Amino acid sequence: MPLLTSSYRPPRGFANGYVQSIYPTLFRNLDLPGLKRERLELDDGDFLDLDWSLCREGRTSSLVIVSHGLEGHSRRPYVLGTLRQANREGLDALAWNFRSCSGEPNRLPRMYHSGATDDLHRVVCHALQQGYQRVHLVGFSMGGNLSLLYAGRDAHMPQAVASVSGFSVPCDLKGSANQLAGRRNRIFMWRFLRDLRVKVEQKAQRFPDRVSADGYPQIRTFRQFDDRYTAPLHGFKDALDYWQQSSCLSYLSQLKIPALLVNADNDPFLSAACYPRAMARQHDYLHLEVPDSGGHVGFIERSTDQTYWMEKRALAFVKQVDG
Incomplete structure (x- = not known):
């Protein structure tokens, strides 16, 4: 086509x-x-x-x-x-x-x-x-x-x-995560992580045995976020496994x-x-x-x-x- x-x-x-x-x-x-x-x-x-x-x-x-x-x-x-x-x-x-x-x-x-x-x-x-x-x-x-x-x-x-x-x-997802980690997209990355922090802190309060918000300000990229939160909470090995399984491109x-x-x-x-x-x-x-x-x-x-x-x-x- x-x-x-x-x-x-x-x-x-x-x-x-x-x-x-x-x-x-x-x-x-x-x-x-x-x-x-x-x-x-x-x-x-x-x-x-x-x-x-x-x-x-x-x-x-x-x-x-x-x-x-x-x-x-x-x-x-x-x-x-x-x-x-x-x-x-x-x-x-x-x-x-x-x-x-x-x-x-x-x-x-x-x-x-x-x-x-x-x-x-x-x-x-x-x-x-x-x-x-x-x-x-x-x-x-x-x-x-x-x-x-x-x-x-x-x-x-x-x-x-x-x-x-x-x-x-x-x-x-991997390529887009790398794009957002670049300097020109820093303001977008900061905003996403700021908004996601609210949800992480809510989860940490309700499920302290599963989620911790300690050290969250040190997270700067989606790879760090997905390695720490998305992958373990949803059954993936790590961020790379999550991205590979969840990218529609495949x-x-x-x-x-x-x-x-x-x-x-x-x-x-x-x-x-x-x-x-x-x-x-x-x-x-x-x-x-x-x-x-x-x-x-x-x-x-x-x-x-x-x-x-x-x-x-x-x-x-x-x-x-x-x-």
Whole structure:
């Protein structure tokens, strides 16, 4: 399949990848009235908080399920923008919060991680029990990796999952971790580790035999964090084992449903391996789109209602698949 030519063009003054990555966090504000929060109780004693955005009374035949990024949640502007766009296209939508990301700590020692497709599977199965005939997965950053990994790796994925889209996806977790460890990304790394510290300290208080926050300020990279916390809490040998098993790049070749991967060429978080051009050229299902600009979960557009290009692109792909 040929690589897709992107229609995205940044507004004047927004071509820089760092500007694209930072600006929405500081200046984009969205509200979506009518969200309905549901707590999904899990078979392991934990829970996931889901936010539903229904476009009309009753159920539509297709549902869009949105997965947020690292240290994100279902009320982030890019998530709300996607829910809103789905409703505008006549589709119901659901955004789910990873464990510990809804504003309330989860109950178990485990948290969330890039390979936790079991939780996405729980959400998909719960959604299908509500009567939807088709499900379309849309993920951003870590949520994009999770969605593509699920579609490529999990043999038990229901046949009702009709498509998957990922934006700003760290397909190669090791390479992306190395990118974020660089000097130019120090502010992003600091912010992620600052936010994760809150969750680590909560776990240390509730499970002192499993988690310790002692010495946390000495952690400077994801390799250090994943070696100390992610790997032991989730059954991996170490950070390298976690990254290898949880990178969707290893499973893209196994995709059997239409998949859209959109990674901006100037994304400061992504390594060269996150642009699988050669694979896409030979793949029947993988559509790779590499805009020159866009940054990380940026793709800014000027509009009166703060609609961004990536949300319109995601729903255009969903509608194309739905026919």
